[in-house]
Amino acid sequence: MGHDDEITISLLERAWKSGFDVCMLTVDTWQLGWRPTDINIANYVFYYPGAVGNEVGTSDPVFMRKHGQELEKDSGKWIDSSVWHGKAHTWAKMPWLIKEASWKRISGGRPFVIKGIQSAEDALKAYEVGCEGIVVTNHAGRQVDGAVGSLEVLPEIVAAVGDKMKIIFDSGVRTGSDVFKAIALGAHAVMVGRLYVWGMSHEGEAGCRHVMKSLLADLDITMTVAGYRSITEDVHRNKKALKYNPSGVAPGANEHAKL
């Protein structure tokens, strides 16, 4: 979410017209973390106005009306008016974004999700401002060095809001047992980031499909060897009976017999 409310509304309208029907706001990176490796290989997709990372914003009709189509690379003007980083909005702005002026009005009431929640306190705030869901994530540990582990905070967040809203988990999901543990701890769904990218970089779309099929197969096997028939009927329903096991060993079939 950038600095300019008019541009924000325009972006949301474009998203809705393009067929997206859930709005997800990332709140943990209004500025990017410092990663020397990226600097070494000149990997910075937001460096100048035409850079690919800024395209959604700088191609926006309201942005172009206000700032012109040809922004000078080094003027700094594009940063001042930015649709990109540089401003920390607060919780006070959320009712405006979600309800009063924006997403709910534009989409006719479709869900709004906040991505980047790492505490029960913030999860409750997200609920209070009108979100239907949250993503419990530490942005894959790629932004704040030493950030709290997302799986560590998941149980307290589930306890606070698990019956009120959808909880999606990400950061570090690589295997079926990672998915299984997150679901067993109360997540309704998980997301993956780098996993599919690795498959894609190796073999394009086919690689991406292969990685995702392997993940699902691994989840199936994990589920069955742990004694569960299905995620929705068994693992999630029985989540309160499952305990997080930091050793990484999946709960065994005996546990299922007890349930």
Ligand SMILES: Cc1cc2nc3c(=O)[nH]c(=O)nc-3n(C[C@H](O)[C@H](O)[C@H](O)COP(=O)(O)O)c2cc1C
């Ligand atoms: C190359 C890359 C770009 C990303 N860009 C964004 C982004 O623009 N907004 C965002 O909310 N998360 C972004 N993320 C974070 C992912 O949405 C997700 O939270 C994270 O990758 C999940 O962890 P995992 O990669 O370990 O599965 C990005 C991640 C990667 C690897």
